[in-house]
Amino acid sequence: MKPLKTFFALSLLLLVFNSCQIKELREIVDEVILSQQEAQVEEALADVDLIVDDVLAQNEGQLKIGTIGSSAYLTSCAIVTLNSKISPQLLTIDFGASCVGNDGKIRSGKIIVTSESFNTFPSIRNKTFQNYIVDGKKIEGNVLKTILKDQVNNIRTATNSEDITIMLPNNEGTAHRVAEITRQYLINSIGVREDNQIKTFGTVKFTRVSGINVTKTATSDNPLIYSAYCHHITSGVVSISTSAGHNWSIDFGNGECNNKAILTINNKTKEIIIR
Numbered sequence: 468m469k470p471l472k473t474f475f476a477l478s479l480l481l482l483v484f485n486s487c488q489i490k491e492l493r494e495i496v497d498e499v500i501l502s503q504q505e506a507q508v509e510e511a512l513a514d515v516d517l518i519v520d521d522v523l524a525q526n527e528g529q530l531k532i533g534t535i536g537s538s539a540y541l542t543s544c545a546i547v548t549l550n551s552k553i554s555p556q557l558l559t560i561d562f563g564a565s566c567v568g569n570d571g572k573i574r575s576g577k578i579i580v581t582s583e584s585f586n587t588f589p590s591i592r593n594k595t596f597q598n599y600i601v602d603g604k605k606i607e608g609n610v611l612k613t614i615l616k617d618q619v620n621n622i623r624t625a626t627n628s629e630d631i632t633i634m635l636p637n638n639e640g641t642a643h644r645v646a647e648i649t650r651q652y653l654i655n656s657i658g659v660r661e662d663n664q665i666k667t668f669g670t671v672k673f674t675r676v677s678g679i680n681v682t683k684t685a686t687s688d689n690p691l692i693y694s695a696y697c698h699h700i701t702s703g704v705v706s707i708s709t710s711a712g713h714n715w716s717i718d719f720g721n722g723e724c725n726n727k728a729i730l731t732i733n734n735k736t737k738e739i740i741i742r
Contacts, residue, residue, distance in 0.1 A: 499739050500639075502707070502717050502730055505673050505683060506741045508633050508644060510700060511601055512610070513665045513693040514540075514570075515578060519594070520652065522547055522560060523585050539695060540568050555581040555593075562599075570698050574601045588616040588623075603636030612650075621654040627669075646671040649687070663695040667703075680710040697724035699741065 518540045541547075544566035548559040558581075562574040576598035582590055594610040608631040616623045629646040648669030668690040673681040684706050685691050691703035700719045708714045715732035717739075726741045 499730060499737065501673075501675065501681060502715075502728070503739055503741055504633075504635055504639065504642065505644075505671070505681070505707075506700060506717070506719075506728065507604065507635075508631070508642070508673075509667070509671075509691065510693060510698070510741065511604055511606060511633075512629070512631070513650075513667065513700075514572075514601070514698065515594070515606075516650065516652070516665060517663065517693075517695050518560065519558070519578065519580055522549070522558065540570050540572075542567065542569055545574075551585070555583050556585055557581055558585070572602050572698075574599070576600055576605075588614060590614045605634040607632045607634075623652040623654075625650045625652070629671075640675070643674040644671060645674075648685075651690075665693040665695075667691045667693065681707060682709075683707050691719065692722070694724060699724065699726050700728075701725075 521540055541560075544563060545568075546561040546563070548557070548561070550557045558579070560578040562576060564575055566574050568574060576596065578594065578596060578599055580592055580594045582592040584590060585592070591611070591613050594612070596606050596608070599606050608629070610631070611628045612625045614623050614625040627646065627648050627650055629644060629648070631644045631646075632641060633644060634641045646669065648667055648671065651666040653664045653666060668685045668687045671683040673683060675681065685703060689704045691700050691705065693699070694701045701724055702719050702722045704716055704718045706714070706716050713732075715730060718729045718731070720728065728739050728741060730737045730739050
């Protein structure tokens with residue numbers, strides 16, 4: 468009987484060990500997916516900011532209805548309506564049913580922005596979306612931002628309050644993002660939009676379909692840097708914690724243009740791809 472008992476004991480130990488491994492693997496996979504999803508949303512919202520800025524820079528506050536002739540992001544399939552003669556002023560960027568941008572992204576629907584003044588600072592802007600989809604990600608909700616401008620250093624600083632719902636592609640579900648963040652818009656070479664950057668820091672609360680609450684924090688000492696040329700976050704570190712008691716960090720690198728980041732959890736690292 469003793470060998471039989473030993474066999475059962477070893478079998479039970481092996482079963483428990485494998486179950487623990489499977490649970491740990493599932494948690495890591497879940498955190499990788501969550502990290503990828505939230506980074507995609509961060510990039511999509513930074514992308515919207517740059518599109519709006521690009522359009523406003525070309526229109527210079529005057530009434531214009533038509534297409535964009537030259538843009539780092541938009542092609543002629545995007546119809547822009549800017550009415551500065553009403554209060555609040557109204558900017559609409561209409562991508563129609565499908566519009567491929569100069570950055571290769573496919574967009575549809577509308578980005579709608581209102582403000583008492585787009586050209587005087589501080590400028591308070593309210594941004595909403597109408598059936599807006601970019602590369603399969605549908606964005607709804609609103610972003611309220613107050614912008615201050617440093618004319619000497621070509622830096623605009625905005626405080627953003629975001630309440631956004633994101634429907635992710637490939638049946639990945641719907642998430643809710645509430646954020647209080649600061650964004651600094653760095654205009655490097657004057658007249659060259661491609662080298663512009665967005666620096667972001669603050670706190671984001673991200674609620675998943677499963678009900679798990681996620682808190683993401685980036686500090687002003689090591690903020691996220693989104694490159695207009697690269698269309699990706701190219702540097703910065705975020706710390707993430709969940710209501711399930713999990714903690715990890717994501718390092719987006721040192722400025723190199725790519726869609727990669729390093730996830731660190733339990734002193735182990737893994738390279739992830741931001742789609």
